[in-house]
Amino acid sequence: MYGPESPWWSDGQHDPWRNASTPAVLIAHPTATAPALEPPAPARQGTARAGLGLILTVALISALLAGALGGTLGYVFAARNGVGGGGALVGQSDSKPAPVTNRAPESLAGAVKRALPSLVTVHAQDTRALSTGSGFIVSPDGYIVTNQHVVSETPKGKYSVLLDSGEEVTATLIGMDGVSDIAVLKIDRSGLTPITFGDSDKLAAGDPVIALGTPLGQERTATFGIVSALNRARPAPANDVGGVSAFFAAIQTDAAINHGNSGGPLIDAAGRVIGVNQQIITGSKDDKAAGSGNIGIGFAIPINQARRVATEIMTTGAARRxxxxxxxxxxxxxxxxxxxxxxxxxxxxxxxxxxxxxxxxxxxxxxxxxxxxxxxxxxxxxxxxxxxxxxxxxxxxxxxxxxxxxxxxx
Structure with a gap:
């Protein structure tokens, strides 16, 4: 049986993300030391001294003018931005976004805005465990896709989802598939905003992507990166299914994915889902260690595969292998x-x-x-x-x- 070649995690029962609260460590950049200035060369004697004096005079005047102009512009800029001495501020307040801020529908901010109404936080609880993951709405009448490992630890538990509106709604588990690590939940709601599907077969390394979800309990989180690689053979949580090793052809990304992102959508720059966030490599020998987290190597299930499996679960309650x-x-x-x-x-x-x-x-x-x-x-x-x-x-x-x-x- 094949096994994972390096540490990976899922949102299973014993994973640390439920209670992990590791403080971030800020690393200061060292202060650069300015190079020593070379001493000026000795002035030439004779007629050259007069010419040099004229050059120095012109240079001094130019330096004074430039210094005065630069100082004035610097003071005005600092005052406008609330920086500097205790004198009166110069200029008027302007709270509008800077011209370079692009929040048009085709921008990254526009992509996030388009997908957020479809994002949900998934809670699964029984007498043994509380599991929190992510998911996304795929139909107006309440079908939701998430990872199988988000709900599998509580197969007879209670499920709920937190909607974009802030409302928490009881959910029913329709079915799940360990080979693909896909599960489908259903809530009793209508008129919901389903996510827009992209085409994972048309992805290329270097394409921009955004991971959405609830990492470490932080709801409605968006992280940005690129497609790092395609078709990475990664083990499914149910790695041995009927004596056969299970792998999926993952999308690799450097968009930060952490515990709790599982089941959330990986979207493209148009806000279309192209993958389901699934696992990370932590870089730790003990992948269950508290505080283990993203180091820029995350994986998602291609949406074309996830969509096919989810459709079968919605239709029949199970998926074919x-x-x-x-x-x-x-x-x-x-x-x-x-x-x-x-x-x-x-x-x-x-x-x-x-x-x-x-x-x-x-x-x-x-x-x-x-x-x-x-x-x-x-x-x-x-x-x-x-x-x-x-x-x-x-x-x-x-x-x-x-x-x-x-x-x-x-």
Whole structure:
């Protein structure tokens, strides 16, 4: 079974974020030391002394004028901004935003404003634990998407969500899926503002993104960053599902994600949700240590996958798991990457495509396969019934096939 290669967290029962209150440490920048000034060169003798005197006189006058002008402008600027001595302030008060402040609909501030009405704080409580996470409204009649690990520790507990209006409303758990780490709640409300969906398949590294949620109990928090990478194979909380390791192809971002952000939306610069905030790497050997937090490496579930899973949960109460009908060798490490098959189920997608034990899949849906976890994550990203072009190696030769994915029969 594959395991996480580095520390990660979820908002599970024993995580520290519920009571963590680690004070921030301010690090002062050292004061730079000015370089020593070189002594002036000795003046030349004779006729050059008169010329130098004239130059010095002109320079002195220019310096005095410049100094007086700079001092006057500096005093006016300081006085206008309430800085300086105890004399009367010069100028008039102006509380309007500076001209450079852009809060137009297409600005980052506009993107946050567009998405905030759909943001909720999720509370899950039973006799053992209180869990707080984030979520977002996906329909006017009260369906809400969050992470499975936000609610899974209290499967028989009480759920509520805090709306943008400040109203806290009782919620019902419709269903959840451990492989994708998606859960759906429902509240008895209508006329809500659903979030606008983006397209996670059209993202590129460097795209600006904003993480929304309730990190460390701070409601309606927005943090800004970029897409750091795509298709990172990350373990799902339910890492071992029926003996099969579970991974998802995550969006990596440096937008600050902390405990409590789980389940909240990762939005693009237009305010459209393109991911569901899910986990971080803390940089701590003990990822459960109190105070562990964001170091700029966070992950989100691509919204195209989350939307498909959430729709199935809303429709049937459960989600299907996408499979290829073959097991994958966890110990295989190919020189050029790839995932080695250990066997193919008779009548399954892999067998129908002509694959057999020992084949090494090197390209899946047009993307090179790094290893077994990468292939598992890419399979999970697709929906049952999707037809995917693959390349594989058999006995040193390169082959191609069309693979029709299926749903797990379990």
């Amino acid at each position: 996408t499979v290829i009908g073959a097991s994958i060798d966890p110990a295989f490490q190919g020189a050029s990457g790839g995932a080695k098959l250990l066997g193919a189920t008779e009548g399954g997608p892999a067998a129908k495509a002509g694959l057999k034990s020992g084949d090494v899949i090197t390209v899946f849906a047009g993307r090179p396969v790094q290893d077994g976890p990468d292939l598992i994550a890419q399979i999970a990203k697709q929906g049952p019934g999707a037809v995917v072009a693959i390349e594989f190696q058999r006995e040193g030769g390169k082959r191609t096939a069309q693979l029709t994915l299926a749903a797990d029969s379990k």
